[in-house]
Structure formats: structure tokens, C-alpha cells
Amino acid sequence: MAAHEIESRAVSADPAPGTISGQGERIPRLLLAYSPLGSLVRRVARIRASVHGKLLGAFLLIALLLIAMGAMSLRSIATVAHQSRLLDQARERVDASRQIEHALGLQMNFTRNALLLKDDSTIESMFRENNRFQDTFNRLEMGAPPAQRETIQRIRATQDRVMATVARIAALIREGKSDEAMELHLNEGYPLYREIATLVTRAVRTEEAGMGQLREGVEATYRRALLLTGGFAATSIILALGLGFVISWSFILPVRAAGEFLGQVAQGEFGRSIEVPNRDEFGELAARMNHMSGELHRLYDDQQRASHQLRVLNAELERASRAKSDFLASMSHELRTPMNAILGFTEMIRDGLYGEVPAEIQEPVTDIHTCGKQLLGLINNVLDLSKIEAGHMELALGEYLVEDVVGTVKLSLRALAATKGLDLVTAVSPNVPVCVGDAKRITQCLMNLAGNALKFTREGRVEIRVEALGETLAFAVSDTGIGIAPEQAASIFEEFRQADVTISREFGGTGLGLSITRKLVELHGGRIWVESEPGKGSTFFFSIPVRVVAEASA
Amino acid sequence: MKTILYVEDNEFNRKIVRHLLSRTTYRLIEAVDGEAGVTTAREARPDLVIMDIQLPKLSGLEATRRLAAAPETRGIPIIVITSFALAGDEQKAKEAGAAAYLAKPYSPRELLGMIRDLAPES
Numbered sequence: 297m298a299a300h301e302i303e304s305r306a307v308s309a310d311p312a313p314g315t316i317s318g319q320g321e322r323i324p325r326l327l328l329a330y331s332p333l334g335s336l337v338r339r340v341a342r343i344r345a346s347v348h349g350k351l352l353g354a355f356l357l358i359a360l361l362l363i364a365m366g367a368m369s370l371r372s373i374a375t376v377a378h379q380s381r382l383l384d385q386a387r388e389r390v391d392a393s394r395q396i397e398h399a400l401g402l403q404m405n406f407t408r409n410a411l412l413l414k415d416d417s418t419i420e421s422m423f424r425e426n427n428r429f430q431d432t433f434n435r436l437e438m439g440a441p442p443a444q445r446e447t448i449q450r451i452r453a454t455q456d457r458v459m460a461t462v463a464r465i466a467a468l469i470r471e472g473k474s475d476e477a478m479e480l481h482l483n484e485g486y487p488l489y490r491e492i493a494t495l496v497t498r499a500v501r502t503e504e505a506g507m508g509q510l511r512e513g514v515e516a517t518y519r520r521a522l523l524l525t526g527g528f529a530a531t532s533i534i535l536a537l538g539l540g541f542v543i544s545w546s547f548i549l550p551v552r553a554a555g556e557f558l559g560q561v562a563q564g565e566f567g568r569s570i571e572v573p574n575r576d577e578f579g580e581l582a583a584r585m586n587h588m589s590g591e592l593h594r595l596y597d598d599q600q601r602a603s604h605q606l607r608v609l610n611a612e613l614e615r616a617s618r619a620k621s622d623f624l625a626s627m628s629h630e631l632r633t634p635m636n637a638i639l640g641f642t643e644m645i646r647d648g649l650y651g652e653v654p655a656e657i658q659e660p661v662t663d664i665h666t667c668g669k670q671l672l673g674l675i676n677n678v679l680d681l682s683k684i685e686a687g688h689m690e691l692a693l694g695e696y697l698v699e700d701v702v703g704t705v706k707l708s709l710r711a712l713a714a715t716k717g718l719d720l721v722t723a724v725s726p727n728v729p730v731c732v733g734d735a736k737r738i739t740q741c742l743m744n745l746a747g748n749a750l751k752f753t754r755e756g757r758v759e760i761r762v763e764a765l766g767e768t769l770a771f772a773v774s775d776t777g778i779g780i781a782p783e784q785a786a787s788i789f790e791e792f793r794q795a796d797v798t799i800s801r802e803f804g805g806t807g808l809g810l811s812i813t814r815k816l817v818e819l820h821g822g823r824i825w826v827e828s829e830p831g832k833g834s835t836f837f838f839s840i841p842v843r844v845v846a847e848a849s850a
Numbered sequence: 851m852k853t854i855l856y857v858e859d860n861e862f863n864r865k866i867v868r869h870l871l872s873r874t875t876y877r878l879i880e881a882v883d884g885e886a887g888v889t890t891a892r893e894a895r896p897d898l899v900i901m902d903i904q905l906p907k908l909s910g911l912e913a914t915r916r917l918a919a920a921p922e923t924r925g926i927p928i929i930v931i932t933s934f935a936l937a938g939d940e941q942k943a944k945e946a947g948a949a950a951y952l953a954k955p956y957s958p959r960e961l962l963g964m965i966r967d968l969a970p971e972s
Contacts, residue, residue, distance in 0.1 A: 639957075640955065647959060
């Protein structure tokens with residue numbers, strides 16, 4: 297037979313527009329066909345990683361983006377916090393500066409009062425204000441930016457000079473030199489106060505400018521944080537959507553292709569293969585499916601070859617069967633033609649066609665005729681068996697009366713029974729209806745069994761009984777003959793079997809009769825069996841349907 | 851006098867019928883194969899044909915069929931000698947146009963009876 301070529305048709309998982317089916321998929325279809333996402337899907341499919349790995353990678357990427365976004369936010373918060381702290385410190389410094397100015401104002405006031413009142417308690421107040429000024433000054437100096445340091449130092453230096461001047465004024469007041477004290481206050485103390493006031497004002501202005509800058513910085517940081525967060529959020533969403541699309545389609549396409557492929561395989565298209573770019577579990581699956589398809593194709597080819605061989609064999613068998621049947625027909629004819637001459641001539645001699653037969657020749661002529669008949673019987677048996685085995689035995693089904701069959705058998709065997717001095721008794725139950733079967737063959741069966749019974753019985757009787765048991769017709773042929781040993785009962789229905797070789801020597805026969813009988817009974821859809829006791833006799837039974845239908849003989 | 855055609859390839863069997871009919875008023879003509887049988891039947895127009903089922907050149911069934919189909923031989927009764935080779939031989943003989951059939955080996959007595967039935971001696 298012609299070898300089947302493996303067809304190179306392939307189901308592809310490429311994201312071509314045609315391969316995507318389903319409703320509501322117009323957008324993915326367009327994206328896969330006309331955007332870079334299509335090639336991205338292919339590239340993702342080609343990544344040598346498991347499905348688990350790909351999904352984990354995508355999730356990790358998005359998680360990293362979110363973590364980065366969190367870090368940026370934290371950094372912005374830290375910056376804002378730092379700037380707020382600086383702002384607080386600046387505000388404190390402004391407060392301190394104002395307190396210094398206030399304390400200085402009070403000191404000047406107390407100094408004036410001391411100059412007017414000249415009492416000790418006022419002088420003490422003057423110094424107390426001076427001490428408070430010192431505390432505030434320490435606070436101001438703490439955490440001041442470098443730009444302010446010079447101003448603060450100048451304030452401190454000026455303050456020191458104020459302290460010295462105040463001390464001198466206090467001393468002059470205590471000594472009662474009021475005029476000198478007043479002069480000192482006006483000429484040195486007051487100008488120093490004015491100088492400090494100017495310096496403080498300058499420092500406050502500087503601080504306020506710095507605070508303005510800080511506030512702007514905080515605003516800017518906030519705006520940047522907002523932008524960054526928004527940007528990250530948008531990027532995350534786009535990335536999640538994109539990765540979701542690409543990864544899911546890199547799985548969906550091979551699954552679809554596999555589905556289509558399996559559908560084709562299910563329809564008996566074994567030659568196909570599936571092509572997916574995936575190097576993950578789906579790729580492995582596709583490879584296995586291709587292997588499966590190949591195996592199926594191979595099996596299909598084998599099966600085709602086998603069925604072809606079977607057909608060839610069948611044809612050969614048919615030819616052989618025809619040859620056998622031709623041979624049978626020819627053999628049957630070839631054997632019967634000389635038999636016809638032998639039996640024909642002897643019959644004509646016995647009938648006196650050639651004149652009176654001399655007395656001494658009459659017996660041998662009768663013997664020739666008897667032996668010729670026997671030989672014919674054997675030939676018929678052998679041909680029958682061959683016909684049955686070649687499947688050429690067909691039953692000629694028709695209605696028949698069991699009484700007729702039994703009558704024919706009795707008539708044929710009456711002479712033999714009489715010769716052997718045996719009783720041949722027949723009994724057909726009145727319940728037996730008109731039956732359907734091959735009357736000629738059923739007669740043959742009964743004749744075989746009754747003939748055997750007579751043959752193997754020396755004295756006593758042979759009885760044929762027939763009755764109907766529902767839809768079954770039961771035949772029984774019993775004798776008072778030699779019987780059959782139980783271990784031999786099973787094999788007597790096989791070809792060329794007689795219970796004992798010595799028996800054939802005494803009683804004759806080829807052992808074909810029972811075999812043919814069994815096969816004819818089976819052709820009628822019935823069965824045959826024997827019950828026997830050696831020395832006492834045997835009963836052969838066969839049962840066939842009352843109405844044999846054509847199928848039973850098939 | 852009635853004429854009988856026996857178509858049979860075996861010499862001994864032809865001799866049986868020859869001997870069988872020698873004591874009767876029938877005239878016997880013989881043919882040894884199917885084709886000769888058909889030709890002889892057409893030419894001699896016998897009153898009865900005895901046809902063996904298996905013959906050289908042309909089978910007995912086919913020869914019977916031809917004789918039954920031809921207008922000039924259609925009326926001649928034919929006895930087909932079957933050999934019980936396969937089931938349905940008798941049926942086939944009847945279908946081919948045989949008036950009767952006889953299984954081989956036949957009894958000469960029986961054959962003579964059948965001949966006398968189909969073509970009584972005048």
C-alpha cells in the first residue's frame with residue numbers, strides 16, 4: 297500500500313487576527329495584530345521560564361514599583377518634616393530676638409528710672425533684666441544658621457559693652473554722681489541700645505526671609521511628592537494592564553491553538569502538528585501533543601496497513617473458500633460418477649436386464665451392490681462434513697411432520713432391525729405440532745442415531761421417542777446395547793471418533809455419523825448429548841427449536 | 851418412436867442408459883459435452899433430454915438454460931442429473947428450466963420411470 301505522508305499542516309499560536317475567536321474580543325484582536333503588544337506577547341511566550349515564574353516576575357515588578365513609590369513618599373515626608381523643624385527653630389529665634397529687643401527696651405526703661413529714682417531696687421531690676429537677656433541670648437545663639445552668627449556675635453559684643461556701661465551707670469548712681477551717670481547713659485548706653493535694636497531687627501528680617509524660603513521649599517516638596525505619587529500610580533496601572541494583557545495572551549493563544557488542534561485530532565486529522573512559540577509549560581504541552589499526534593498518525597497508518605492486509609487476506613480466504621467449494625463440487629461429481637456406473641450396472645444385472653442371473657452369481661452381485669451403497673454412504677458423509685466445515689451447508693427450511701421423519705427412519709431400518717432380531721419401537725407425542733426445519737437433514741440425524749443404536753445392540757430393543765417441550769423439540773434414541781464409558785462420552789461427537797478401536801472392527805463405521813449429526817443439529821440451533829451406562833445401553837438426545845429460523849443455521 | 855438425448859461425458863454412464871433403453875422402443879442419441887448437447891438438441895429435436903449437471907465446455911445448467919430459452923427447443927422436457935455437490939443444486943436445476951431432476955447415483959429403474967412419465971413410449 298501507498299505510504300501515508302505526514303502532512304505538514306500546522307496549527308499556529310501566532311497572534312494573527314484569524315486565530316482569535318470569541319465574541320467581544322475585537323480590541324485584544326486589534327491590539328495583537330497592529331500594536332507592538334503582538335510581538336511582545338510572542339517574546340514573552342519565548343521566555344524560557346515557567347508560567348509560575350512569569351506571573352511571579354510580573355507581580356514582583358509591580359510590587360517593586362509600589363515599593364519605590366513608597367520610598368519616594370517617605371523621603372518627601374522626611375524632607376517636609378526637616379523643613380518644618382527648621383521653620384520652628386527660625387520662629388523660635390525670631391521670638392528670642394523680639395524678647396531680646398523687649399528686654400533691652402525694659403533695661404533702658406529701668407536705667408532711666410534708676411537715673412530718676414536712684415534707689416537700689418530699681419538698680420536691681422536693671423540688672424535682672426540684664427540676666428534675662430543673657431538666657432534669651434543663649435537660646436538665640438543655639439541653632440542659628442551661619443549667616444546669622446556674625447550678627448549675633450555683634451549683638452553679644454554690643455550687649456557686653458551695654459552691660460559694662462550699665463554697671464558703670466549703676467556705680468555712678470550709687471556714688472550719687474547722677475549727672476555723670478545721666479551723661480554716660482545718653483552718650484554711651486543709649487547709642488549702644490540703638491545699635492542692638494538695629495542688629496536685632498536685621499536678624500529678624502534675615503530669619504523671616506529664611507522662613508519664607510523654607511515655606512516655599514515645603515510647598516515644592518509637596519508638589520513633587522504629589523507628582524511622583526501620581527506618576528508611579530499611573531505607571532503601575534499601565535504596567536499592570538500591559539503585563540496582564542501580554543502574559544495572559546501568551547497563555548491564552550497556545551491554549552486556544554491546543555483546543556483547535558485537539559478538535560482537529562478528534563475529527564480524525566492525525567497528520568497535523570501544533571506550533572507555539574512558548575518555552576514554558578504550554579510549549580511542553582504542545583510538544584507532547586505533537587508527539588501524541590505523531591503516534592496517532594503512526595497508529596492510524598498501522599491500522600490502515602493492518603486493515604489493508606486484512607482485506608487482502610480476506611480476499612485470499614474468499615478465493616480459497618471458493619476454490620474449496622469448487623473442489624467439493626468437482627469431487628462430489630467425480631466420486632459419484634463411477635459410483636453411478638457401479639450401482640447402475642449391478643442394479644440392471646439384478647433386475648435381469650442382461651438375462652437370467654445364474655444362482656451362484658446372484659449373491660456376489662448383491663454383495664457388490666450392498667458394498668457400493670456402503671461406499672456411497674461413506675462418500676456422502678465425508679462430503680457432508682467437508683461442506684459443513686467449508687460453511688457451504690445450507691438448510692432447506694420448510695414445514696414438516698415429525699411423524700413423517702420418524703416413519704421414514706423406521707421404514708429404512710426395519711429390515712436391519714428384523715435381521716438382528718431387535719425391536720424397533722417409535723413413539724411421537726401427540727403434543728408435537730407441525731414443525732419448521734430441514735426435514736431431510738433431521739431425518740439424516742435420526743437415521744444416524746437409530747442406525748448406530750441398531751449397530752451397537754446385540755439383543756433387546758431400540759426406541760425412538762419425540763416430544764415437544766414448549767418451543768423445543770426433543771428427540772431421544774435409546775438402546776440396550778454396549779453403552780459408552782463416561783470418559784468417552786464427551787469425545788464421541790468429534791470427527792473420526794469411535795469409543796474404542798476394537799468396536800469399529802466388530803461393528804464397522806468410520807465415526808463420521810455422530811460428528812455430522814452434531815453439526816446438523818447445531819445448524820438447526822440445537823444441541824446433542826448422550827446418557828449411557830456401559831453394558832446396559834445408551835440414550836442419545838438432541839433438541840432443536842420447533843420452528844427453526846434462518847439465523848439459527850447461520 | 852421417441853428420441854432421447856443423453857448428454858454425459860462418462861462413457862460408462864452413457865453405456866448404462868444405452869443398455870437400459872436397449873430393451874425399450876426409445877431411440878438414444880448421445881452427446882459428450884454441453885456445447886455438443888445444445889447443438890445436437892437443436893438439430894435432432896429429441897422428445898426428452900437427460901442432462902448431467904457437470905459437463906466439459908458448457909455446464910449442464912447453462913446448456914439447460916439455453917435449451918429452455920431457444921424457441922425451437924423450449925418445449926423439450928429436460929431431466930437434470932445433479933450430484934448433490936452443494937446446497938441448492940436442485941433449486942438451480944429447476945430455475946434453469948429442468949422438468950425434473952435426479953440425484954447421482956441414480957437407480958436406472960427410477961430413471962426409466964421418470965423417462966416414461968415425461969415422454970411415454972408410443
